[in-house]
Amino acid sequence: MSFAGHLLGGVQDDEVFGAIGDELRRQQSQIELIASENFVSREVLAAIGCVMTNKYAEGYAGRRYYGGCRFVDVVETMAIERVCRLFGCRFANVQPHSGAQANLSALYALASPGDTILGMGLAMGGHLTHGAAPTISGKWFNAVAYGVTEEGVIDYEEVQRLALKHKPKVIIAGASSYSRHIDFKRFRDIADASGSRLLADVAHYAGLIAANLYPSPMAHAHVVTSTTHKTLRGPRGGIIMTNDEALAKKIDSAVFPGVQGGPQMHSIAAKAVAFGEALRPEFRKYAKNVLDNSIAMANRLKRHGLDIVSGGTDCHMAVVDLRKLSISGKIAETELEESGITCNKNAIPFDALPPSQTSGLRIGSAAMTTRGLGMSEFEKIADLIYKTLSNYGKSGYSTARDEVRAEVSKLCKEFPLYD
Numbered sequence: 423m424s425f426a427g428h429l430l431g432g433v434q435d436d437e438v439f440g441a442i443g444d445e446l447r448r449q450q451s452q453i454e455l456i457a458s459e460n461f462v463s464r465e466v467l468a469a470i471g472c473v474m475t476n477k478y479a480e481g482y483a484g485r486r487y488y489g490g491c492r493f494v495d496v497v498e499t500m501a502i503e504r505v506c507r508l509f510g511c512r513f514a515n516v517q518p519h520s521g522a523q524a525n526l527s528a529l530y531a532l533a534s535p536g537d538t539i540l541g542m543g544l545a546m547g548g549h550l551t552h553g554a555a556p557t558i559s560g561k562w563f564n565a566v567a568y569g570v571t572e573e574g575v576i577d578y579e580e581v582q583r584l585a586l587k588h589k590p591k592v593i594i595a596g597a598s599s600y601s602r603h604i605d606f607k608r609f610r611d612i613a614d615a616s617g618s619r620l621l622a623d624v625a626h627y628a629g630l631i632a633a634n635l636y637p638s639p640m641a642h643a644h645v646v647t648s649t650t651h652k653t654l655r656g657p658r659g660g661i662i663m664t665n666d667e668a669l670a671k672k673i674d675s676a677v678f679p680g681v682q683g684g685p686q687m688h689s690i691a692a693k694a695v696a697f698g699e700a701l702r703p704e705f706r707k708y709a710k711n712v713l714d715n716s717i718a719m720a721n722r723l724k725r726h727g728l729d730i731v732s733g734g735t736d737c738h739m740a741v742v743d744l745r746k747l748s749i750s751g752k753i754a755e756t757e758l759e760e761s762g763i764t765c766n767k768n769a770i771p772f773d774a775l776p777p778s779q780t781s782g783l784r785i786g787s788a789a790m791t792t793r794g795l796g797m798s799e800f801e802k803i804a805d806l807i808y809k810t811l812s813n814y815g816k817s818g819y820s821t822a823r824d825e826v827r828a829e830v831s832k833l834c835k836e837f838p839l840y841d
């Protein structure tokens with residue numbers, strides 16, 4: 423019986439559970455390098471599939487719009503208490519269904535349509551929700567974007583210049599493909615100078631921040647948002663944190679009823695489990711390994727002669743500049759997937775290729791570190807990436823790829839997942 427079937431003790435719907443089983447086997451048999459992904463624990467999985475999915479609980483613990491909320495109140499209170507301990511903050515909202523919902527709610531609490539917001543440009547490493555044109559953040563606000571320098575690090579002078587010029591209501595510090603430390607204090611100083619509120623979005627770095635391995639924005643930002651499913655290794659979802667009581671009230675109203683209806687209590691239960699895991703000493707060890715592995719993988723790619731945007735990494739991810747190999751991110755992504763290595767194409771700063779092609783590849787260490795791989799295995803993975811990409815289009819390519827596939831399969835058997 424499949425793992426998914428095992429949870430339910432037998433299933434009727436073979437079509438859907440067949441695909442779930444296939445997805446399980448894909449996860450077990452591929453090297454997962456997508457920087458935003460991870461593998462949750464069995465306890466998180468059990469919570470996400472629990473009976474709390476049946477419960478309506480609009481409102482907040484102790485002040486719900488439905489009866490029968492005693493036990494969901496327990497998990498939501500626990501999730502809040504745990505996440506506040508984890509990040510050292512006074513107030514948290516654990517209801518956002520995703521990181522995008524968390525950001526929309528935070529913007530809804532901090533600004534009004536037509537206001538100016540300043541965020542990192544999508545093509546420079548920022549997230550869609552930080553003001554990109556096709557999103558609500560880009561359409562309902564006057565979105566101004568900052569970027570990175572030629573060296574690939576945040577251009578703080580540009581941030582300051584744009585902030586003083588546009589006096590944005592909100593400055594967003596955070597990124598989806600940026601491998602260096604973010605100087606949140608410098609962002610706060612700029613925000614103070616321009617009369618702006620600072621929103622830090624640590625969706626990617628949250629797990630490392632919880633483990634004190636990446637700078638925390640908590641002392642500097644007015645509001646902090648995050649996903650719960652990236653390095654934090656919880657269920658898919660979002661959180662919003664602050665130390666400001668008045669802002670906390672605004673945020674609660676912004677999430678519900680502002681942006682969302684009933685909270686997904688099964689997901690909140692799973693968040694509580696994941697926060698509990700992240701509070702344990704083993705998680706700090708895990709996060710340290712994530713960081714060591716990421717650096718080892720990036721350094722090994724550099725030794726193969728490839729460039730890493732910004733020259734390296736201070737976190738779980740790196741963006742590989744593929745221009746020296748004369749191969750696009752799109753081709754690299756497809757070819758690596760064929761070899762059993764999953765990652766995603768990504769723009770490099772000032773990319774000459776369109777977003778559908780790109781000149782870069784984003785890789786991350788969070789998921790495979792959960793499977794137990796260490797630095798030597800991550801160096802091996804870098805070798806396999808290089809072997810695939812450097813042989814692409816050459817006569818020995820299919821042999822090279824077969825060899826890579828065999829190595830991938832060996833690694834996956836050596837470090838089993840959900841077996």
Ligand SMILES: *Cc1c(COP(=O)(O)O)cnc(C)c1O
Nearest residue numbers: 520521522549597598623625649
């Ligand atoms: C992933 C990410 C998000 C969005 O999270 P979703 O859960 O996919 O909505 C928001 N901000 C940043 C910086 C991210 O990397």
